[in-house]
Amino acid sequence: MSDPRTPHTADGHVPADQDLESRGSTRSQRPESQAFKDFITSGWAPRADLGITPLREVPFTAVRRARLSERLPGARLVIPAGPLKTRSNDTDYRFRPHSAFAHLTGLGTDQEPDAVLVLHPVGTGAGDPGADGVPSSHHAVLYVRPLAPRDTEEFYADSRYGEFWVGARPSLDDVETLTGIEARHIDELRDALAKDLGDGGVQLLVVTGSDEGVETLVEALRAETSTGTEAEVTDLTDTTERSPSPREDLASLRNLAGAPGTSSAPLTDASLVEAASELRLVKDELEVERMREAVARTIEGFEAVVRVLPKAVAHRRGERVVETTFDGHARLEGNAVGYETIAASGEHATTLHWITNDGELREGELLLLDAGVEVESLYTADVTRTLPVNGEFDEVQRRIYEAVLDAADAAFAVAVPGTKFRDVHAAAMEVIAARLEEWGLLPVPAAESLTPEGQQHRRWMVHGTSHHLGLDVHDCAQARRELYLDGVLEPGMVFTIEPGLYFKADDLAVPGEYRGIGVRIEDDVLVTEDGNENLSAALPRRPDDVEAWMASLRG
Known part of the structure; x- marks a missing residue:
């Protein structure tokens, strides 16, 4: 597929003095004649209606934006979707918006590269209509690149954005209908961000790590209006005594955010x-x-993977058969996989993030499959099962599997409202340490190993038991420690429970029968008002149930 934007001579050659950056697009043969331009931009029927209707997310994203507004009053908040990312030369990766942008707009899949959500501060109570009882002191505007008219060069010549190349983009009206947010052209972004900046004016904040171009623009605007006090600004994470709950009283949140009249950073x-x-x-x-x-x-x-296990065993890269089966399903039934699929057979299962997936599947060994489908809204699951390739656990495999399962059950027992997030991991580790002691593998008693000064049991499980889950497989990763690791569990939290045991083939600290076996069991848990719900409970996890399930699928 040619890039039409490359300079070239009349005989089709790239000029000798063309710089290396533009020389990567040397294949263009697009005509430059006025006759061509006149002809390709005329004679088109009116565009068909795209059938845009409001997203189901509209009322929910209004609440989310209002809560963010309450947390950060008075500042102009800039949340970029992110740009297209080059894969090689003139080809891009499929676009996925930044999770903060998706959460606050409802836009998922590959919608609106380069878009920027801006929450403009307004007088208290004069912002967007409050939702769910949460007032807003900001007005939201989406700055997007709308559909270009057919008499423009972008229509036929721009391989990144042109309708001829990537299809029709929504109009500004379409974006407003879809999201319930005012939409403006991306060309207006600079002036919108610059308004009222300066000494005593609006403070400009941007979500970093999403769009380098937008960050550069923000820094430039700050520099233009700087009064020399910017160097004194310190990170909010340097302050002490934070809220123990993400649902705190809004007045406390305002205080933490440094609202006018407070003494916080x-x-x-x-x-x-x-x-x-x-x-x-x-x-x-x-x-x-x-x-x-x-x-x-x-x-x-x-289920699809279990059905193809005989094919995988017969293939020289059986792990790749497993990977492509799951990944193909994810693309057909969702947006994509939520992370690179781990299809680890035998010794590979002892490598925690094995994604090369080029090994064989052998009868008598275990397959550790850690995979999740990301649906169109970009929410992803994260589930692991360790399956006997031939459909039956042997004695040692079952012993290790049941120890991991007991650890998972212990974690589920404490994953209830009022418990600290870190206690989920602690419950699982108590079981893991006890089993390792029973098997004679620990060099010290389990009680000593569980102390901060010990931790010998972690040789065989170096990862944590849980992480939050949602738009990102490791969701909420930038949350403060006191709200994450030391946070108190509340109804509505979703996270994983995933203990494991991993005995590498060259581990001389364990008997030979354990070596080369890796087991992990991972489920997605929702904290409820009176306990928790295993969202992935429909996938068998007890060894007898796993064997029966596999037999039923393989016929």
């Missing part, structure tokens, strides 16, 4: 990144629905 970009991340710690009703959908599609993918 000034706001920084990190304040916005942190707030956007913490906003997702407790899922709303629609987010939980999206998570259920992601888990359901993921379970179907596991």
Whole structure:
């Protein structure tokens, strides 16, 4: 597929003095004649209606934006979707918007590269209409690249954005209908961000790590209006005594955010990144629905894998058969995989993030499959099952598997409202340490190993037991420690429970029968008002049930 934007001579050659950057597009043969331009931009029927209707997310994203507004009053908040990313030369990766942007707009899949959501501060109570009882002191505007008219060169000549190349983009009216947010042309972004900046004016905050171009623009605008006080700004994470809950009283949140009249540290970009991340710690009703959908599609993918295990065993790269089966299912039934699929057979299962997936599947060994479907809304599941390739666990495999399962069950027992997040991991580790002691593998008693000064049991499980889950497989990663690791569990939180045991083939600290075996069991849990729900419970996890399930699928 040619790039039409390359300079060339009349005989089709690239000029000798063309710089190397533009020389990567040497294949263009697009005509430059006025006759061509006149002809290709005329004679088109009116565009068909794209059938745009409001997203289901509209009322939910209004609440999310209002809560972010309450957290960071008075500042102009800039949340970029992110740009297209070059894969090689003139080809791009499929676009996925930044998770904070998706969460606050409802736009998923590959929608609106380069778009920027801006929350403009307004007088208290004069912002966007409050939702769910949460007032807003900001007015949201989406700055996007709308559909170009057919008499423009972009229409036929721009391989990144042109309708001829990537299809029709939504108009500004379409974007407003879809999201419920005012839409403006991206060309207006600079002036919009620059308004009222300066000494005593509006502070500009941007979500970093999403769009380098937008960050550069923000820095330039700050430099233009700097009064020399910017160097004194400190990160919000340097302050002490934070809220123990993401659902705190809004007045306390305002105080933490450095609202006028308070003595807390000034706001920084990190304040916005942190707030956007913490906003997702407790899922709303629609987010939980999206998570259920992601888990359901993921379970179907596991079923598809079990059905192709005979084919995988027969192939020289059986792990790749497993990977492509699941990944193909994810693309057909969702948006994509939520992360690179781990299809680890035998000794490969002892490598925690094995994604090369080029090994054989052998009868008598185990397959550790860690995979998740990301649905169209970009919410992803994260599930692991360790399966006997031939459909039956042997004695040692079952012993290790049951120890991991007992650890998972212990973690589920404490994953209830009021418990600290870190206690989920601690419960699992108590079981893991006890089993290792029973098997004579620990060099010290389990009680000593469980102390901070010990931790010898972690040789065989170096990862944590849980992480939050949602739009990102490791969701809410920029949240403060006191709200994440030391946070108290609340209804609406979604996270994984995934203990494991991994005995490498060259581990001389364990008997030979254990070596080369890796087991992990991972489920997605929703904290409820009276306990928790295993969202992935429909996927068998007890060894007898796993064997029966595999037999039923393989006929």
